[in-house]
Amino acid sequence: MSVAARARARLHLGARRLRMSALPIVQCGLAAGLAWFVAADLVGHPRPFFAPIAAVISLGVSLGSRLRRTAELVVGVSLGVLVGDLLVAAIGSGPWQIALVVMLAVAAAVFTDGGTLIVAQAGSSAVLVATLLPPGQTGGIDRWVDSLIGGTVGLLVAALLPSHPLGPVRRQARRALDELAAVLFGVAEALRQRDEAAAADALQRARRSQPLVDELLASVKSGREVTAVAPLRRPHRAELARFGELARRTDYAFRNTRVLARRALTALQDDEPTVEALPDAVAQLAAAVQKLTAQVGEGDREAAREPILDLVHDSPVLGAAAGDLGMSEQVMIAQLRSIAIDLLQATGLSRSDAQQALRAEL
Incomplete structure (x- = not known):
């Protein structure tokens, strides 16, 4: 990058910071x-x-x-x-x-x-x-x-003269969900290529993700404090409540993803076989997370629900009988199901409705 290009980039970044801090x-x-x-x-x-x-x-x-x-x-x-x-x-x-x-x-x-x-x-x-x-x-x-x-x-x-309570929450939600999708794509590629090093990288990335989740939870709490004190921001309480649920489910999804990544690494280290459709199921779940990220702030999280249900309906691996699977395969598929339930709840379903939707599709 030329000196002029770097200078323009720095000016653009500075102007963006000024707009955000106005x-x-x-x-x-x-x-x-x-x-x-x-x-x-x-x-x-x-x-x-x-x-x-x-x-x-x-x-x-x-x-x-x-x-x-x-x-x-x-x-x-x-x-x-x-x-x-x-x-x-x-x-x-x-x-x-x-x-x-x-x-x-x-x-x-x-x-x-x-x-x-x-x-x-x-x-x-x-x-x-x-x-x-x-x-x-x-x-x-x-x-x-x-x-x-x-x-x-x-x-x-x-x-x-309060700050907007939803702006930081939306930014942190997108960052956290983008990272979740990236980790899932990493696990999928590691399983597809049977690459132990890639699986280890995905696990380390998943373990480093907790600060993003903590920042998301903190931004939701801060937004609620703004709406509690600032009369002009009280109409945003309902949306903040939905973001609070999204933040909690993202936290749970990351925890399940860490278990998934750890078991994928163990399976590759022990040279355990994995069913052919498993990497595709993980990648499809990652794509569903990307769909949810795109809907953050758009007010239509239900639109992100369909890709998750499509995964459960279309993927034969999620409906496979336990007797046909190895131990690592069973653990990974159980985590995929748990992550799917977390994401369905993030789209607005209750836990019982998410579990019912999952059972109906299996």
Whole structure:
């Protein structure tokens, strides 16, 4: 790639990041200005330095993350400012004073909750008070009040001007389902070529997939928090509930896929035979996952149900009697059936309906 092409690619990527971050940027600027206005013009503090800082910090994780994390940040900043202000006003500022202030602020944070963010923010805020802003004309607790004002304003801005709760969920769902399809295609190709190394690669890829699933589950939880606090986003609750079910079933499908990949590797290592139709069944299931991925965000997940039922109906291997199969073949086919049930539930069927549909097709 030429230098010009790389430069264009970087500019395109930067512009895309800016578009995706436009709302958080506006939120931070609005919250900082509003926090300063409230603390300076309404409350009457002469230099409310910590009000905009706390507002921006609270929006750093805000409603796009867990509400507990936001509360930890606000409490940590406020606690560090309070302890730092009270102590520095009494003992002054210097090396040993800074050490004592930080230790006491962190100790107070640990006693209060012990959360990592509370402790970190309490310590850093105490350092700011003891070094950059030693007591002057500002009252002993004014900066603590400013930090509470800033944190509250930040939360209000996030609630009244919230991010879209479904955008991150859709992106994470597509990423997770794309990875699931890729792992299944890898298993299918390994069985078809009887390639032990390819089966090992597919298993390792399946084992590395858990962070994607965790991010999907976390994004659903964050989206629910947005709809719980932001009135404008409450109409999205039903769609988030459907995504919650999709996330859980994707998690279960990955677990079953890891078992499938591990058994495929074992079968190849032990040179066990596999029925000829098995790789095709795995690949067909992977294609069904791709169909489900294409329907994410389109509101028509039922359209992804038919390929799964086609697999169960058309594939002779899923209806094979256990007595005609080896141990590894039985395990892999059982996992395929389990994954099919997971995916049917991801399309909106209940578990009983998914099992009934599977039995009806077998």
